[in-house]
Amino acid sequence: MISEQDVETYRRDGVIVVPEVLDQKTLAEVRGVITELVAGSAKTLEHTDVYDLEPGHTAESPRVRRIKAPHKVHAIFNDIVRSPAIIDILTKLIGPGLRLHGSKLNMKSARYGSPVEWHQDWAFYPHTNDDVLAIGVLLDDCDITNGPMLVTPGTHTGEVWNHHGDDGCFAGLIDPDTIKSEIDRALPCMGRAGSMSFHHVRALHGSALNTSDRPRNLLLYEVAASDAWPLMGVKDFDEFNSRLLSGDPVVEPRMTNVPVRLPLPPARRQGSIYETQSASKKSYFTRAA
Template identity: 45%
Template sequence: MLSKDEIASYHKNGYLMVEDAVSPSQLDELRRLTAQFIEASRDVRESNAVYDLDKGHGPDTPRLTRIKIPHKQHPYFWEVLRNSRMTEVLASLLGPDTAIITSKLNTKAPGGGAAVEWHQDWAFYPHTNDDLLAFGLMLEDVDAANGPLMVIPETHRGPILDHSMNGVFAGAINPDDPLFERDKIVTLTGKAGSMTVHHARILHGSAPNVSDRPRYILFYEIAKADAWPILGAASYIHELGQRRFWEDLQERIITGKACLTPRLETVPVRMPLPPAPDNSSIFKTQESAGAKSAFR
């Protein structure tokens, strides 16, 4: 479990670093599975339901931006979330009843793996309250050169910035926004097995990987069970219908049980509409909408 000081720090700053979030054997298995997925991507020619391909991808040089929804691609990614120190951290910050929103294994290739422009997760999927967070489990050592997560502390208690460009939702803020305070950026590095935690409303991004090593971070995006999604966000759940939605909700419960009484709070909401020409991933959203880069 987290200490009172760690919990207080998370609520004040909007982020936290946790060491040894999984056991050495769990880390080894996650690495093994990741290597298998990357190896299998050599024969993939275009992005699909499993892979987002980066520029330069090919059979001799597999380059991915992401393995999509890994907890649905292999059960171990789900098992480790429910049975590790991550589970304890989740209980400390969100309580006994939690549900997954999505997961992704971001795999920045060496020598220029794609940046993630500055954004707030909340802009993509507003809910009835903001008890939402993301875990970022480092599968390899992450340093300043290979595209670590960066955050701006305390922005989770501020406004939701404009994420639009060219008349559509771009999934990124304009780096010229006066509320984007570069001088307050904190870079989150750590050893393999360490985990970042960040609130869904905190401003964050990550630069290209300019090192000669890959950067593998497994992200889980999670909500307290009484936080219900608002119609209009880019989510598959709105296409399910009532019966399938209920079945899907049961499958997404990490700890505890589903909540049928959503908690309504006064939270800032700006709907992610109109959608970008290609909103199949954050990378495609930012690129197709013409998001302005903060890393050039």
């Protein structure tokens, strides 16, 4: 699915976009599942283990901004990340041993889909080495108007910015005043539905409000080399190994010299990145009224 030049671009920039990896049949099936999940959110007015809700969500007008851990919610999301095409790409970018760290489905509905402030994934889940990346599966055609993910090339080899607030607690975002030049260099990850972005865990990124009249649903998978172990610990070794995508279980973590900031003390508002970032007094992106 990708060439040696694509691999070199990923090494240099920390991000690539691979056109139309998912076929139309799979896209149609995924959209059907999402429609059912959104309809099911009408049964709750609070965040749950499955749903992270937009402000203004009601039973009459369901608004979902995230499906949490979709690979646990419906088999189709687990099947996608384990498909041969994706495993082939991941093997070329990370190596033969692969583990799913987590997944989420960020849903930006037309005219109000929530932004995500500038951050590095590495700040949320540092590992013993940084052979870790996120896959962004475009479930809708994505252009500059419907809130594409913006990534700043080259930032995956630089510093880990401070993601803590004035109170000293983890805030899940970077003060935008400290990264003005990096923001100016950011590039959008756009393409036709079925395309996928692959961005390094230390790459700086964020995304704006969806100002279009079209949705922008982005299915995200976080994948690590099997010998990259989370520094915050492993609670259940059997569950940890159940997330292997390829290769055998590893009990000798590979340690590399990479900069680390732990997400401690924990955020005052626990939950999704939206909840964590909402506690900050500073923001870059415009939010829906």
